[in-house]
Amino acid sequence: MFDKFEKIENVNLKDYCTFKIGGNGKVIVFPRNVYELKKICKECEENNLQFFILGNGSNVLFPDYYFDKVILSLKKFDNIKIIRKNVVFVGAGVKLFVLNKFLLENSLQGLEFSFGIPASVGGFVCMNGGAFGDEVANHILRVKVLRDNKIIWLKRKEIDFSYRNSNIDDIILGVEFKLKSEDKKLIAEKQQQYLLKRKETQPYDKFSAGSVFKRQNNLIPAKVIDTFGLKGVKIGDAEISRKHAGFIVNNGNAKAMDVLALIKYIKLKTGINFEEEIIILK
Ligand SMILES: Cc1cc2nc3c(=O)[nH]c(=O)nc-3n(C[C@H](O)[C@H](O)[C@H](O)COP(=O)(O)OP(=O)(O)OC[C@H]3O[C@@H](n4cnc5c(N)ncnc54)[C@H](O)[C@@H]3O)c2cc1C
Incomplete structure (x- = not known):
């Protein structure tokens, strides 16, 4: 096969x-x-x-x-190309680190908030990733997808983006971003500020999949979990991060069943049926 x-x-x-x-x-x-x-x-x-x-x-x-x-x-879909002034086409397999480096080199501003997120462009757009009050949907012109074995372009307004979600049900091949020209020094400063903030507030040096749960209205899962004193609770080698209660970290040999048990435990202890942000595969 x-x-x-x-x-x-x-x-x-x-x-x-x-x-x-x-x-x-x-x-x-x-x-x-x-x-x-x-x-x-x-x-x-x-x-x-x-x-x-x-x-x-x-x-x-x-x-x-x-x-x-x-x-x-789609990691081999890794091309990045400036289409016209301030518009860039990025293949779905491009990692955000690589994209941010390219944007810095070309003095293009807009996606600095994503600096430090270990995602690919395809995954980031599919999930409508975001941080620090911004989200990727705000910077998209159109998305190139494979649907029923045909290539089609979806304009930004044809896509239903919501908090950490989109209704894209196709294979994302690439994305056109609309950015702004900016001084390199300012872009670099912003990128570093965001990265530093991540390192200060998140278990950046540990294995994780980012925030486990989505925010619900005004309810911030990390805050609730922290209020219930659940930081540091472990099942097997999976642990509710001591640094950021919204993350579950793998201390080395965690199993999926440990993570799932911790998720259940959090819901039981807080009494809130949080919606998972991570994708649990079966
Ligand atoms: C340390 C750390 C920090 C993080 N910080 C943030 C943050 O600040 N903000 C945030 O939003 N997220 C954050 N995350 C979570 C994660 O990076 C995002 O959800 C990201 O969007 C996932 O991208 P990915 O390429 O890894 O996708 P995957 O995890 O591989 O896949 C995610 C989903 O996207 C789909 N998908 C992937 N590629 C394509 C494609 N080409 N076409 C169609 N569907 C596709 C997959 O099928 C899956 O459903 C963090 C994660 C970690 C580990």
């Missing part, structure tokens, strides 16, 4: 997510272009195989058991 494409079979899923948790997976395939991607989708359809699109794995919890869906990685 997928003989003509770059792939890894019987893949150790720990290596493909920032949580460093997971059992083995059937296969991960790395199409190099849309032509290959279409062929892979067709092969999945013909063989009745479900697939999951993986970005940089910074918002997912893989199961401890065998994951039998085909994993599609």
